[in-house]
Structures are given as C-alpha cells and as structure tokens.
Amino acid sequence: MTYNAEISRRNPGLFLFLIDQSRSMSHKLGGTLRSKSQEAADAINRQIYELIYRCTKSDGVRDYFDIGIIGYGAVSDTAQSLLKDADLVPISRLAETPLRMERRQETITDPEGNDVESEFEFPVWFEPVANSNTPMVKALKLAQQWIDDWIAEHPDSYPPVVINISDGAATDGDPMEVARELVDMSTSDGNVLFWNCHLSEVKDAQPLTFPSEEGVLPPNDKFASQLFQMSSVLPEGFKRLAQERSLEVNDSSRAYVFNAGLDELMELLDIGTRAPTENLQ
Amino acid sequence: MSKLGNKESDCEDSFSFRSREMKFAIADGVSASIFSDVWARAITESTVTGKYNFFEKPDNFLNDLIVRARQKWYRKIDWGKLPWYLKNKSVSGSYTTLVGLQFHKERDGFGYSSFAVGDSILIHWEGGNDYDSYPLTSPEQFDNTPKLVWSGKGHPMPLEFKVTAPEASTFSGTLTGNSTIFLATDAVGKWLLEYGRYEEAKRLMNSSFEMTELFTKEINSKRMRNDDLTLVSIFLE
Helix, strand or coil, X not given: CCCCCCECCCCCEEEEEEEECEHHHHCXXXXXXXXXXXXXXXXXXXXXXXXXXXXXXXCEXXXXXXXXXXXXXXXXXXXXXXXXXXXXXXXXXXXXXXXXXXXEEEEEECCCXXXXXXXXXXXECCCCCCCECCCHHHHHHHHHHHHHHHHHHCCXXXXXXXXXEECCCCCCCCCHXXXXXXXXXXXXXXXXXXXXXXXXXXCCCCCEECCXXXXXXXXXXXXXXXXXXXXXXXXXXXXXXXXXXXXXXXCCCECEEXXXXXXXXXXXXXXXXXXXXXXXX | CCCCCCCHHHCCEXXXXXXCCCEEEEEEECCCCCCXXXXXXXXXXXXXXXXXXXXXXXXXXXXXXHHXXXXXXXXXXXXXXXXXXXXXXXXXXXXXXXXXXXXXXECCEEEEEEEEXXXXXXXXXXXXCCEEEECCCXXXXXXXXXXXXXXXXXXXXXXXXXXXXXXXXXXXXXXXXCCEEEEECHHHHHHHHHHCCHHHHHHHHHCHHHHHHHHHHHHHCCCCCCCCCCEEEEECC
C-alpha cells in the first residue's frame, strides 16, 4: 500500500510549489481581470494559508509539513527559492515569517443569523513576478536536489508532492528526462507525486481536468502532451477527493489540468494538498 | 492518555466529577478545531457543577449549560494576544462530544440517568458479555461525523453569542451489585465494544502504567485507533 503513511511531526510531509515567472505570465488569466502571475501567486499564498490553518492547534502550528516554493523565469534562465533566506522550511516557520500581512474581508454569521463582514489578517509569502523566459528544466533540477536531501532525512514519510504552475513550454531544454527522474524518487510510502497546472489566457478555453489519455489534448501541442506525460497518475486518495467533487477520473487519470482558469487552478491546488492532510496524526 | 506521538498536555479529552452530587461528565474535544481542550474542560466542569437534574429532559438545561461553559471557554482565551493563525482559526469556535451521568439513591440501590451528544459512550456492563451501551451500540456505528456541542464563535464575536444546543439522547438504568459503568471517548469505546475486554479494562483501572502499556499495544497492533483516550469506570463496592 502506498500513499498511506501517517503524517506527524516525526514524519512530516513535503509540499513543493513551482511557479512560472516568465513574461507571458503577465497576461490576464482567462475569464479573470488579473494576470496569471497575480492569480497564481494569490492561489499559492492562499493554499499555504490553508495548510497552516489545518496544522494549527491550540499550542501553535505543528510541523506536519515542510514547504518550499521555487520561482523560475523572474531572472533569465534562473530558478530560485521564493522564500526569504530559505529553501525548504517547516510550516511553523512560514507561519511566523510572512513577507507582509494584508487585511481582508470575510463574511461571518452573527448570533441572529445575519451575515456580517469581518476583517481578518491574511499573510503573503511571495509577490507575483512576470519577467523573463521559462527555465522549467532548471526549476525541476533544483526541486530534484532539494527532494533528494529531504528524502534522505525522511525515508519513511508520505512522498513529496510537487505542484508546478506554468503557462508555456520550457525554454531551457526538454524537461521530460528530469521530470522522469523526479517521479522516480521515492520514500518507502511511494514515489514523488508531480502535479501540473497549465494556465490559459483564453477566456472561454475548455479546461481538461485530470485527463486519462493524451488523445483528448489538442493535437500537435507538444507542450500539452509533455505536461501530461510528466504528471503522476492520481493515487487512490486523490482520486476519491476528485470524485467527491463530481470530477470524472479513472485509474489512468493524471495529476494535470490543461487550460486551467481560476476555478481549476484552485481545485487542483486544493485536491493536491488535501489528501495528505487527511493522514495527519 | 494522549495520542501516541503527542505530549500529555496535547490531550483534548476531559473528565470531571462531583462525588457529593454523584455527577460525572466526559468530553472529547475535536482536534480539527482549536481550543477544544479548553472547551471540553469547560463543558465537563459546567456539567457537573451546574444545578442540573439529569433525570429531567436535557432540553430543560442543555442551553443553560452551554452558556455557562461558553463563559468559561471565552474568558480562558486571551484573544488580544493571539498570533494571526490562532486568531483566524479560533473565530470558528471549538467542538466537543459530551456524556453527562448522574446517580441517585433508590430504595434498593442506585439508579442513573445519562445524556449524550456525539460518539463518547456509556457502557453498562454486568459481567461477561452482558452489557448495554449508548448512544452507540456497536463498533460499526462510529464514524467521522458525530454530533457535537459547539462553543459558538470566538472573538470578534461577543461573549453573548447565542448557541443552539444540539439534540441529546438519553439513557437510564439501575445498578446491581455486579454493575460497572464505563465512560469512554470514541477510540477506546469502540475498542471495548469490538473486543469486549471489559474485565481487563476494569482490572487495570488502578494501574495507569499497565493500562497505558495495554493501550499502546492495541494501537500499535491497529486494533485501536491512535487517538486521545479516556476511560472511566464506576462501580459499587
């Protein structure tokens, strides 16, 4: 049985987010008023917030996870950590060290059952950037290096989950080989899980969520096929979560969304991070 | 005892009793919410210290009990000093299960009445396989969605936030010379119903070391879920 390891402070899990910071990420995400880089940065910041929320107990944030964020393309041909002075960090450290805090509004229900607006503090760990080319191979190599070290320290942990958000093909070579090496890495509980989300700038683009065969992707789109081949097959726990949300998945479905809008991006991030949090001890 | 791997202080179960009033209460604070340990403690203390008669319908006193417990819970938390992550999560309030139990002297012995919300259980064991349990009667009935007692929202909502009491089920009985009443939070309650090891559980009550050893063994062999565990036994001598 794989992907069943209990996640505890002794055996934490790892989430590693990879985010494309190439110039084209400055274009609007299809169906929204904001750029792909803004929506992607906001979505990942929100997902980290959610993870911290799930790890928060009365005594503080428990280190059930380590977190890393790699940005690629902010500087030409460069991939780097987006966390200040750190690569992979325990989640409690992230909770203590946001880059800045924003005040946001949420609706809560008062004792009389009325919805009232309430302010709350929302942390931001990194800002959107859209600047140069798409050195995805370099990002994957950096991820591979970090994960190699992490697995050496956590050989029996829940396998690392890597989530890559991009809108275009790698400009620094073929990412297939390094992606294969990445998903061949494993703990005793299973192989590294590699998720890919392709963002679309086309307003009414048809998203393809968790496709199970390459044939459903646009013909002659090498990049779409590449991301499909690089993506892991969805393990059982993730598949169940997708089915609960009425998404069509089967035993061959890949951890991949092509032509994602904001809803699909949020859904992928949520499903990609939720299944492991069900193993918290 | 705390979930294996956690510190003793991480335990979110609570047990309170008042021998003079012959009242007992057990609660299992839900770990998905925070300050559930504070809430479970507030609810068991309020259950045994309040002037409630458990032989009446819980509808008659459960609302008042929750108001009192909310006051204890709300005042125990230093809302102004919480870091953002505790502040944001504590708004949602805390949740717990609850079993309240009261005995009263009858001409020929003792009768009891109990009320419950959720999957903490009472087992009335008469020896061997002769037992009654409630509100759950078999191990298959334990799931991930028990009814719960909610504290109501935290700050910035005011202390006076009104909470609707959940529906409680009730159970009553009479003690015989052989009777033992067990109060148990879900993991240990389910284990007792599944494996029927009442005799052993009762025998080890005076030895927390041996009891901890037994529970650790049962958890490691996957017969018992790794969770906070509270087991209380009450019997006549």
